[in-house]
Amino acid sequence: EVQLVESGGGLVQPGGSLRLSCVASGFTFSTYWMTWVRQAPGKGLEWVANIQQFGSEEYYVDSVKGRFTISRDNAKNTLYLQMNSLRAEDTAIYYCAREKGNGGNSHWGQGTLVTVSS
């Protein structure tokens, strides 16, 4: 069974940093693109970033470019999101998701809440 378990969320002050982790199991992690998607309180889904199987390609939404870094450790079956210079508008539930080879995100974690507030 495919499982994705996020961790690392919490309360952080504006300008602070946080690193999210997503541990994958039940599939060959190194063969899939992986994605981070977030949902701010009362808002819709926002695609944040994705990363190629071996980390050679990364893409970001403009609002996080230069502040967030997606990475992965295939030996540990773990996806990361390093978030720096956090802003109040980064407050959201952050989901990691496995991209379906044919398109879309077929498996999702339960999400981890990031709150940016003083």
Added chain:
Amino acid sequence: DIVMTQSPDSLAVSLGERATINCKSSQSVLYSSNNKNYLAWYQHKPGQPPKLVTYWASTRESGVSDRFSGSGSGTDFTLTINNLQAEDVAIYYCQQYYSTPYTFGQGTKLEIK
């Protein structure tokens, strides 16, 4: 960036009836080399992660009820839910994966009338 616009923002449909949700992209998401539309639909219920419903605009994800069907091509797409059931109450999102950032529509809230 490709802008995805859904309509309506919300709708209420009676049990057993049909629900129709529309999604329009600001540019075509049809890839000419393989004639596939890079468009997915998700169902999102409170307290749960999103669930993939269809991909390639019209291919139903494994395990999804055949009451759900996707259609459309190019820039205009539709998700149809036949014989609406109580468990279909959710927010539905379209998403293009034609080019990054893989943008979502704003969501359509589906309720029971």
